[in-house]
Amino acid sequence: MFDIKWIRDNGVAFDKGLARRGYVASADKLIALDDARRSHVTKLQEAQERRNAASKDIGKAKASGDHEKAQALIDEVAEIKSFIQSGEEKERELTADLETAMAVIPNLPFEDVPEGKDEADNVELRVVGEKPVFTFNHPPKEHFELECAESSLDFETAAKLSGSRFVLLKGQIARLERAIGQFMIDLHTQEHGYMEVSPPLLVHNTALYGTGQLPKFEEDLFKTSGDHYLIPTAEVPLTNMVAGEILSEDALPLRVSALTYCFRSEAGSAGRDTRGMLRQHQFMKCELVSVTKPDDSVAELERMLGCAEKVLQELGLHYRVMTLCTGDMGFGARKTYDIEVWLPGQDMFREISSCSVCGDFQARRMNARYRPEDSKQLSHVHTLNGSGVAAGRALIAVLENYQNADGSITVPDVLRPYMNGLEKIG
Template sequence: MHDIRAIRDNPQAFDAALARLDLPPVAAQLLSLDETRRARIKAAEDAQAEQNRASKQVGAAKAKGDEAEFERLRALVAETKAQVAAMQAEAADLDRQLRDLLMTIPNLPLDRVPDGASEADNVELRRWGSPRQMDFTPVEHFDIAGVRPGMDFATAAKLSGSRFVVLQGAVARIHRALAQYMLDTHIDHHGLTETWTPVLVLPAMMEGTGQLPKFGDDSYRTTDGWWLIPTSEVTLTNTVNGALLDHADLPRRMVAHSQCFRSEAGSAGRDTAGMLRQHQFEKVEMVSITDADSGLAEHDRMTAQAEAILQGLELPYRTIILCTGDMGFSARITHDIEVWLPGQNSYREISSVSYCGDFQGRRMNARYRPEGGGKPEFVHTLNGSGLAVGRTLIAVLENGQQQDGSVVLPKALHPYLGGCTLLGADGRLA
């Protein structure tokens, strides 16, 4: 959420930043609401002061025995009390209108974010590794012979409908091994704190990270009002919801492995084959809570942590910076990491690492005491996939595939698979 005081100070800059997102100006509407709200608050305060003065005079008139003045003042107090209540109610309603409008406005991009309308305008920052040259035509993950016995879409469709999968046998074990490898790397080498959180949250938690109120169609809601998390960014970030932290407690770096749920609203017809776009999937998510001065350095750190997982798995990738037209609602800047998928002959997203500034901190009312004292400030937040487990499974299978339908597995996974190095064409580990 945005600071109305900053908009008051420079409405032109606010509208100019929205224009970079191809959004219409809204500062005038916000400031009109704000001005009316503040006027009602001031009027209510003045009327309250008048009521207080009259209340004191009522006692004095009664003590003097001046019944006429006593009755006049008592009537004035009653009238003023009703006026105060009405003005306070109007001010509260205007405050809700202002907050509701602010809650629907996306975060503003940093100056370094490239302008653009779509993913075609994203800018590549770097590449790591080279796609393996295969002397046969590679296939997508679900068409690899050794994978077919362990990846059952037909049974999943019977159980739950489209965009679900049942993993079993060796493929399920590789999937589990990948999540464990990611967690161990982030905990043992990157210094993140392992955290386990619920997958059901209250609406206020979805509001805190920006999924609500604008993007409710993208997530699943239960009949009794809980929401299934689209990623553990929601729960990890909201661990500081309403908190006042000491500066010494920052940065707070967390990692969680969780089930995630997305309705994929608006993505009909996209990536319907295979595991690439599912309603239920697993992610290892990184979240950092930091101060106002450390956000960009933390963003680079988190990007490097996600890249390190791919390097450890020997998977070629490229890192890009998203343009203004492709960024998420809460981000000020986002790095996407795209892994090479031979079956699609293209790079596909496997991680997004975003710096949100104080946007989520303000929505959550999460603050910290600055070092050396001073007025509390809102925390700055970051989140990133480290990584999407299912998509990493796809990348491991497609990049390691052999002409006979077997899959050579990355060395980093061997200890997690009992020393096995190969998924055989028969679907067994060897």
Template sequence: MHDLRFIRENPESFDEGLRARGADPAAQAVLRLDEKRRALTTRVQEAQSRRNEASKAIGKAMGQGDTETADRLKAEVTELKQTLPALEEEDRALATELNDLVARLPNLPAAGVPEGADEDDNQEVERWGSPREFSFEAREHADIGPALGLDFETGAAISGARFTFLRGQMARFQRAIAQFMLDFQTVERGYMECAPPLLVRDEAVFGTGQLPKFAEDLFRTTDGRWLIPTAEVSLTNSVREQIIEDLSSPLRLTALTPCFRSEAGAAGRDTRGYIRQHQFDKVELVTVCRPEDWQAEHDHMVASAEAILQKLDLPYRKMLLCTGDMGATAKKTYDLEVWLPGQNAYREISSISWCGDYQARRMNARYRPEGAKKTEFVHTLNGSGLAVGRTLVALLENGQQADGSVCIPDALKPYCGGLEKLEPVT
């Protein structure tokens, strides 16, 4: 959500930010509706004030025996009571129309974010690790996995496309990856572990920006709740409608949860394998902080995700996303892309975004600066630390051996009950 005062004072720069995002200019449409609504609100307030004044004056006139004045005032109050409901309803309708218009607009990009249309215009910041050289032809995880317990056929038979059934050592391996990530983020990086709801109400998905524009990407239950597409929704909304009295230390939250996405916008992409699923596990990182702390927290979050890849010895590159490739709620985003030798390509495994006060305004999440009477909106950040399934894919492809086995990284061995390798099951 955007600050209407900012739009009033900076209509040209606001439209310039939208243009950079590939969106149409909207400042004039917002301002016309805002002016109309403010004028109507003034009329409503004046009418309400006059009704109250006249009502009080009736008693005074009656007490003075001035029935003529009392009757005139009664008629005026009666007329106001008849006309006010329509004015108030029109005011509410205009407020809803204005809020809906502003709610559909993307966040404005931060200074320094490169302009561009899509992923081809993203900027590579740095690389870590060297892709392994194989003495045999590297295979994709979809070819390695079935012999190790990655059962695509059973998942599809039970639930349809983009579902997978994990068995035996593969199920344990995925659990080990998730536990390692969660332990690292809580013990080493200072995030508080949470176990949030997986089903949320409309207000929650509106607060983090999935509604109203991206409803088709979500799953909705018959009672009107939504399955979370990421724990970002639950964790970020844990501060909705709150005033945090002390935010001198950023609030860092993490959760390991299943995530659910319809992948409506990804038809035909990654239909084979385990990369793009309707249901997947992810360790999510969320930070709520003061505006002046966002840069340090963004750096901390990016480093927290990078550290997982480094400990698992997975080569990756860090990308600064362009204006056209960022999510709608983000002001600045870094993607971490892990090397997949089977695909001979880098693929996204974490996206870490600073959202400014965009989500906070939608949630009415505020804090009170030290010594201040007035409150301010918090800033929010979110990122993956990491996507568990995609990490599993990367480990299978990077750790594959000629005999079909997969070596387990040292960091995961304590979580795997002493296993050194994943072995094909005959």
């Protein structure tokens, strides 16, 4: 969400920034909506002032015996009262019109974000590690083709229970996913300084508005009863922990992490990644959220990225870091890094983490502020979020990168303590 006062002062920069994202918006149109609201509010204030003055004059007219003037004033006050009542409703409508128009406008990209239309224009920042070398004489298999996974990745039973884009994990594969999740949350809380949180998986629509999923992306969500939705990411409850709060400066940075299931309708993804576990309605993810002072958020993005990379480094996985272009960034982001892990079965890199800095975009929607020590004026905090990482995709990466000629899977060293010392699956 933007500050209309900032748009008034920076209309050219506002339009230019949105144009870089391929978004057509006009500062002039938003200012015109605000002008209409302001003009109406001025009329209401003038009417209220006249009503107050006329009400005082009624008493004076009655006291002087001028009943004709008193009656005229009484009629005028009644007319003004009627105008104010209807005018207050119109004010709410004009305010809602402005807020509705502002709520669907994405955040402005930083100047150093590469300009582009889609993922083809993303820029490779670095490549880490090497592709695994396999000793068998056939191409590496995809995760759902592996012998040890045939009975453990049960898509048929999941479809019977819930429909397409679900999977039922069994046995050691289910345990391996749990091990990956526990390893990640332990890493981030014990080594990276994040506080572990176990948040609700159901949130009010106001929480989704605060982080930017509503109103524009409702079709991507699973709505339950009333105004509750299943979370598409733990970013929603974690970030909204500071909604409506005024934090002290010494409480920042606030770093929190959660290992949760996430739920997405995958609207618009028909025909994409229909085989296997890559694109599911329900998946486990370790989320990282930071709340910082404005001057610290850019450095915090680099720190968060390093925390997410550490997961893949510890798992011994080959990956690359991409800087997303303006056309591929998320709605609330000012800059985003994607981490893409190497999947031998697909012979390509696939996204496993996104880390984004949102500036004060979400904080304004949530009214999340802090009190600087050297100022009496409150300031909005900055928010960041990142995957640290998606456990389901990490499971896929481990299965494919650690596959053996006999169809078994070698368990990465860092996961063996979580697997009771097990070295191989299958």
